[in-house]
Amino acid sequence: MAAGTRERIIDAALRLFGERGVAATPVTAIEAAAGLASGSGSFYRHFKDKNELLLAVIEREMARVKKNLPQLADLPRGDDRSAAPLAAQLMSDLDFLADLRPMMAILMWERGHPSELSTKVRGAMVERGVELGVADLLVQSRTPAVKDDLEAAATVMMYAMVGYFLATDFFGAAAGGVSAERFTTTLARLMVDPADIGHSPPRDV
């Protein structure tokens, strides 16, 4: 198993960096978690220093995440629409956020550093095309507030998702007891429900 030591170090670092941050994670702890003797310098046979390890962790995570980019949902193009497709898209987006979680945890610890990490990862997020994709989805909405300021509506939707994810995942709050399904369903309905839903309920799921 000696050949996999470098990978085991990255595994351990991904976990420990996310839990406590890079600065608060001694190399000795990484060695121990990777099955090496704590305090031996064996770590340095695989990485020049702790910062090089950090870059390797981010690089491997970025490559992994890129494979899992969610597909954009197809909203029905006709007049007969419901919030269900968008709600499904949002659930999928929550999964994507969960997939990003380890990297996000590390970046939250490293915030404020003038490193290139944030730039790199921000690029990956943009690649997913959140903003544009969301805006596309909402173009067809007949909700007045969405039609009047599409960009602001897309921003509301995106930050509601990010806020929900961060609050539930990072801060352990039960999110007021509202499940992911209820959250995404309500958010989607706020966004795309036809204004006259009270008079003609949606025929789709």
Next chain:
Amino acid sequence: MAAGTRERIIDAALRLFGERGVAATPVTAIEAAAGLASGSGSFYRHFKDKNELLLAVIEREMARVKKNLPQLADLPRGDDRSAAPLAAQLMSDLDFLADLRPMMAILMWERGHPSELSTKVRGAMVERGVELGVADLLVQSRTPAVKDDLEAAATVMMYAMVGYFLATDFFGAAAGGVSAERFTTTLARLMVDPADIGHSPPRDV
């Protein structure tokens, strides 16, 4: 000015802890920022150790924030409503979040510690009554998604606010170029706009 040394230390710590975290802030840096000689143990004439200082910082901030609790807006009780009062309330809530910022920054660094800090501050947030207050505001909404699941709608609203604030403030993102006004206006309209606004525009501001 010697009498104010303790307060100057708290001032410096509030800033430095928020910028880099407690662990990454040496006592020597606090001394320097408070106008004491860096490396002299003068700090220890005022606090037993760095943790006691952290508690003092949080305590002072909590007391300060409690004075600034925003008032709940009065939504018009009649049938003739607009989103304007809620939008104004949300702008005020953004100010409140900004007021909480220094403490939130520290808590983000200290996340994961099994300390009593999070509990304390969470209590202060609950005291503001975000959840209940928001739910109250939305009771009168005629938006279908809000009427069908008031709690989920309030959660969406709250996390949209938190997500917007965190993204703009902590991560420096331009928030897609959407200003606070556009954001809160759109969010408020999504929440309370009458379903038939297209047919009978609101007569209020």
Next chain:
DNA sequence: GTCTATACGTGGATAGAC
């Protein structure tokens, strides 16, 4: 109450045996 000086512990990183 602030200073100089210092003891001590932790963690980053290297040397050299195996």
Next chain:
DNA sequence: GTCTATCCACGTATAGAC
């Protein structure tokens, strides 16, 4: 490639002069 042993930088905290 992993180990033992060690050096060194940095930060905490204290002692004691002023």
